[in-house]
Amino acid sequence: MWLFLGCDTAQIEQEDNSSTPPISTNVLGINNIVEKNSTLNSSSITEETQQIDNSIDTIIDITPSPTPIPTHTSEPTPTPIPIHTPIPTHTPEPTPTPEEPKDYKTKFINENRCNQIIDKEFLEICYDYSLKVAKSVAYTLEGDLVNELNIEERPSFYEEESIDEQYRAKSSDYTHSGYDRGHMAPDAAFDWSEESLEATYSLANIIPQVPEVNRHMWVKVEAYARDKALDLGEITVVNVVKYDNNNSHIGDDNITVSTGYYKMLFNTNESYEECFYYANDINANSEDDNLSKHKVDCKNINN
Known part of the structure; x- marks a missing residue:
């Protein structure tokens, strides 16, 4: 509207003054034109405004109400599904693998245990x-020899010359002592040759034994060892002699009397081992004696 007025005014200013009507007339004309245009424009604006209002009302009417945003509703706690616990089945414990027999010869025949190792070829x-006696004696029984020949004539006991004289035992030390000259490696297991038999009569292989034990009890386990050698082909035997601080002594050379003795039988190739203990007790009674009364666990022998 104002651009239109500006345009008319510019034209009026450019016209020749001679052709311009009197100012009062022109102003009146302009005012009429402006008034007329204002009336027209006001009417048009009013009509357009009314149309816009009507359109807005229409838009408002046809616009759907917004869907309300739901407020947060906590989800219900789900019912836990019970977990099926399987009923444990009984699993049998594995059968323990038997422990391999140990080499007891190495354990009990060594220089850390005693002062001298005497090798008699058939026994150590x-x-x-x-003590002036053996602490342990080891030998091997061969099944095809233990019952061969069986030489009846027995040699005499003799001093072990490989031992310094001051440490030797003498046969006279046992005379009237009340104790037998007891073999550790038994003569009955080595009577298949004169050499092997003689080796068992060294006084280094002899300890003081209670007669009741030596003749009626110890002899049984010696025979059992020979039978085992027949069954298995061969076995190793280790006799371990037990001493304590209260042992008595016999003879002029003070030969120590043991508390007892173990006989250990084993064959590592056959996974076999058995051990027995005999107390060197002067009150021993052999009447109801049997091997089972003397059986012990080999692994507990540490003397």
């Missing part, structure tokens, strides 16, 4: 100088 003796 671990000899103690202060």
